[in-house]
Amino acid sequence: MLIAASHYGWNSRISLHLDHAMEESISLELIKGKNLNQNGLFEYISIRQSTRNDYDGKSISKEDWMKIIDAANGEDVEVLVFKDQKEMNSIIPFVKEGAILQFQNQAFVDELIQWIRFNESKAEKTGDGLSGKVTGNPSVPTWLGKIFMGLSVSPEKEADKYEELILNSSGLMLFIAKRNDKKAWINLGRSFERAVLMATSLGINHAHMNMPCEEEAVRKKLVSYLKLEKNMTPLLLIRLGYSEKMPYSYRRPLEEVLV
Ligand SMILES: Cc1cc2nc3c(=O)[nH]c(=O)nc-3n(C[C@H](O)[C@H](O)[C@H](O)COP(=O)(O)O)c2cc1C
DSSP states (O other): OHHHHHHTTEEEEEEEEOSSGGGOEEEEEEEEOSSOOOOSOGGGTTTOOBOOSOOOOOOOOHHHHHHHHHHHOOTTEEEEEEOSHHHHHTTHHHHHHHHHHHHTOHHHHHHHHHHEEOSHHHHHHHSOSEEHHHHTOOOOOHHHHHHHHHHHOOHHHHHHHHHHHHHTSSEEEEEEESSSSHHHHHHHHHHHHHHHHHHHHTTOEEEEOOHHHHSHHHHHHHHHHTTOOTTOEEEEEEEEEOOOOOOOOOOOOHHHHOO
């Protein structure tokens, strides 16, 4: 919203209202502006996507890394990048351990299944979720998809799949909140969005590899391995690389999400 606002000629002021748990909100005030902070990312909003296919392993140039890291820089956030195979290899065990824990957790698998749209008619009806064409899976009836998932998901196989995806990536990027609080989480989300829009502008795709951040026991190991200071909290891990774009995920109409 901020990037689009400045593109259309508005400066924005954000205030966070986080004091009352039941009434938390972020307000965004738009002021018709001069000296707009335009960063050229607007036109990539509709091109960016989470691209979950195999990447081709080609290296990202030093200049492009600098641009992506610069775009990510901001308040409350630190980013670490793992730029070659050796650096990425050091992170793979954490990803695999996180993936195994998640896929051993029935509640996680159940939630994942209810978010998967096993066929296009369901995906179109709900206008959200993870559809087969976005993830590269065939379209099947929902009942069959659920049975298939129940039979075929093995935590170890899932973990191996993620290892494979990292092995053909050009790099990993870890977004770390300097404190584990809501203001830092919000700023980290903004940092992530700027970084991936910049990557998109450079023809570089991205996809999430969040497992080591989401499983607290693994996150603690990662913090200790990376020798991060107290309170520093890794929250998002993505892979970056080059590949063909996939079909785009569904978007609900604006009227459905705007009050
Ligand atoms: C905070 C956050 C965490 C996410 N974690 C995952 C993830 O663990 N695995 C995954 O495949 N996608 C993940 N995604 C990507 C979303 O599934 C994706 O953004 C959404 O489906 C919309 O698709 P798009 O990014 O292609 O527009 C995450 C996105 C966000 C914002």
